Amino acid sequence: MELLITPKPFVDESLESYLLRLAEENGFESYQVFSAVVHEWLQEHDHRAAGAFPLSLGLLNVFHANRSSGLRVRVIQLFEQLAHSGELPLLKLALMHSSATFGKRRAAVFRDGIDIPRSFIRLCGIPVCPACLNEQPYIRQRWHFKPYSVCHKHGITLISNCPGCGELLDYQNNELITHCHCGYDLRFAGQEKATTETLQLSRLVSGETVEGTDPLSTAINLSVRFGALQWFEAFSGCELTEQEAISKAIEFFNGWPQGLVDGLELRREHAELRLVKSYNRTLFAEVFGELLLDARKLPMRDLGRNFVLKAIIDYLSELVRNNAQSKQANVGDVLLSLVEAAAVLSSNAEAVYRLYQEGFLVLAVRPKGRSKLETYTPAFRLRDVMELRLARMQSQNDSGDRYLPAW
Missing domain, CATH: 1.10.260 (434 Repressor (Amino-terminal Domain))
Incomplete structure (x- = not known):
């Protein structure tokens, strides 16, 4: 053959x-x-x-x-x-499997040097741009991405359903690029003008330069943009498939980091109202959720490129500063696991364990018997980890292994 x-x-x-x-x-x-x-x-x-x-x-x-x-x-x-x-x-x-993850248990795919959240890939129903099909009859990869709902080149909404028969368009099933299975020529479909927010989001996920001073718009690496959008979905509980969620996302990042700070303060206030045990026995995740686990791989862990993690650590640093240690435990005493401490230190769990062995970090909770400290076991106070970062682990170029003491 x-x-x-x-x-x-x-x-x-x-x-x-x-x-x-x-x-x-x-x-x-x-x-x-x-x-x-x-x-x-x-x-x-x-x-x-x-x-x-x-x-x-x-x-x-x-x-x-x-x-x-x-x-x-x-x-x-x-x-x-x-x-x-x-x-x-x-x-x-x-589209290949990627070794990167966009948060805890959030897999990624890889294409031509870019990591993309797997949850962003449309598995059925691929919309098309009639103007693009008129120019060149082929399917663009970006049409497979859920946040991409309008054509950033022509400023029109992608067509998801056939104007002729109303069926969901999916060229992978009918094996037709320019036509629906009913025979309707998609190149002659009507064109609906896109909204400003949906157009901006489509430009962001297509890798185009976007005007603005917020870190999402200025990020050159497309994987970083995808990671930040994936993190926003987890943080807000909104999927970027509806106009309301898209508008909320654009507003959230345009006002960065105020939206993040407001959201974290709201979580802290809600946790305080339902607190049933003292802060020094409360898990970080019980107050803020899986915030650090979701932010530590977006897709880089160093603060120079992970603007989400940097903003979270800035907030936590201010939180500890405003809640000094006292006889009565406060929110600065919540417990971090090895992996959460690693996120704060821009490091890895193995390095944090060595820091504990060398006496740089003190356990707040002793493991039972002689069992080894597990990765997700709450063990360190937030203030201890944050103070260690401020005292010994600041650098222009963050990288976890460099922080280890000599042994």
Whole structure:
């Protein structure tokens, strides 16, 4: 088998879109027929890899595979060898699993040097911009991102449902780029002007330069922008799929960090009203939730690039300063776990454990028996960790391992 015609992929094209065009250019009536032929070829050359090759276009991308993702990569690499004029750049277009996380238990995918929250990927129903399809008939990868709801180039709302039949658009199912399965030509669909907030959000997640002095707009690294938006969803409980949530997010970051401070103060006041034990026996998470765990990997832990974590630590520093130690425990005495202390120190749990062993950090709660201190066990007072940071661990370039004492 050999692919005689290999169209050049667009830089912002999705993998699924390119494979549809590849099948069409080589005379296949549909991607289903094309994938069946490829599957037979794979059976002859690598039957194990063939088992990891899905016939459905919507399941082809690497991030859909879990334990077989390595085989899926092998499939795509074999696929690339079918080109008559050289290898196909399929892996560059693919969404891969990422080793990064955007908070506790929030996985990411990776594409062309950018980490993207997996929860931001549309798994079904891919909207389109009729003006973009008129210019070039291919699917843009950014249309797969949930926060991207309007076209930042043409200033119009993406079409999610077919104007002809009303069905949800999904080119991965009907294998059509410019048309709905009912035959309606999406290039001639009506255009609705986008709101200012939705347009700004789409520009942010597409990597465009956005006017403004807030840290979200000035962040050059697109992964940082994605991380901050993912963190906002966790902090506010609003998903960036509705106009109201989008407006709230833009307002929140435009007024940074006041919105964060107000939200943290509200959490502290609510916790104080329902407090049933003294602060020195209260977990940090019981007052502020998983704030530090969500912020420590967005996607960098050092304060020079993680503006969310920096603002949180600034707030906690002020909180400890305003609540000096006294006979009666106060909010500065809440308990941090190893991993939360690591977030405050821009370090890692192993380094914090060594700091404890060397006597730089004092345990507020002794582990039972001779058991080792567990990662998520509350163990250190907030004020002790914050004072250690202020006294010994300040630097222009934050990095956890450098903070360790000599031994």
